[in-house]
Amino acid sequence: MDPASFLAALYLVHLGAAAAPGPNTLLVTAMAASGQRGAALWAAAGTGAGALVWVAATLGGASALFVAFPHLANALRWAGGAYLIYLGGRALWSVWLSRGGAGAPAAFAPAGAAGAFRRGLLTNLGNPKSLAYYLSLLAASAAPEAPLWLRIAGGAGMVAISLIWYMFLAWTFSRAPVRRVYRQAQPAIAGGTGVLMAAFGGALILAP
Template identity: 30%
Template sequence: MDLSLLLTLAVIHTVALISPGPDFAIMVKIATQQPRGTAIAAAVGISMAILAHTILSLTGVSLLIKSSHTLYLLVQIVGASYLAWMGFGALRAGLAILAKRKASASTNAGTKVDALSADVEGAASIAGGLGGPMSRRQGFLTGLYTNLLNPKALVFFLTLFSALITPSVTTSTKIAAAILLLSLSLAWFGFVAVMLSKARVQLKLQRLTPIIDAIIGVIFMSVALAIYANLLLTV
């Protein structure tokens, strides 16, 4: 087993995990606005998607997708559309909460209970629109799709393993690499889920819900637009 290779993978993957992006953004949204169980489920969903990308890259499936113009084009279109939809939903949710707060303030200025009620009622599901708390299944699927359908994630893992995993690397090292990246992902996103889903943290961030939603909406839509722009330039 190549320990130096595993250490290199661990360092690169850890840096990628803590860097701002769709995965971290969606974890912040869910962890600060949903029950802890849902946040942990989202963390598991993202980690499972990372494991899937790892396996696809190690087995050469990702390279096959990347080398097929039509298939890779389809992956990018679907992924970018999903991210754009998520971003629009988050942005609309933030604006809806602001509208409810303004309506509440105009009818009963100075009543904090009404403002808090507007926050709770205005908390949106990740899919966009207003709704109640997400189930653990919804949290898991949201985390899973956010990473799995992100074309940039596919390219990242394909590039990473193409550069570091040579034909001489043993099967045991590949298996260890998959387990390592999964463990690091679970540890990081699980940590974010637990820390941000604490009641006192959620209460403090309640007022910032529209801002969080708006930032997340911008992040997702920016990534989607970047993918679309790249597609137009390469067509």
């Protein structure tokens, strides 16, 4: 496959993976729909930074480190799963506190720029299987015989796609029509988001 075709296929596959529902999508869309556009954009930036870390780790040969020290990968997986369960638990707790009309719950508490960025970054980095994902897609460009420009183009393109996609979600879900729908079903959405986040975390911890 010529480099142009390889990059086109790589970018298309990664866009599909980014668009698939997951913890990153839940975090950004829930924050945006609850009226936290600025925080959602910073969370999207955090997920983009996480993608950059994974790409750099892939091209830098971090997979060999996990092979040499498998307990390191397990520790990272457990920590990431625990963090997702924590986020899910906070969302469910907000629903519980708002019972009886005490106020509409938000899936994620309001956050400043630094806090939102940190949530996005940690949510992305919480899954060490992301390293295997990036490694599988970048295998050709990460090979020693691959030209340097192909490695850079492949990794940079994946980071850009992640950042642009989550920024798009943050902007779209923070628009007034979406927020009106969100407000009408806010308790159910906040509760569902919490359950899904906790489920993602549990699956990550229990994964073989």
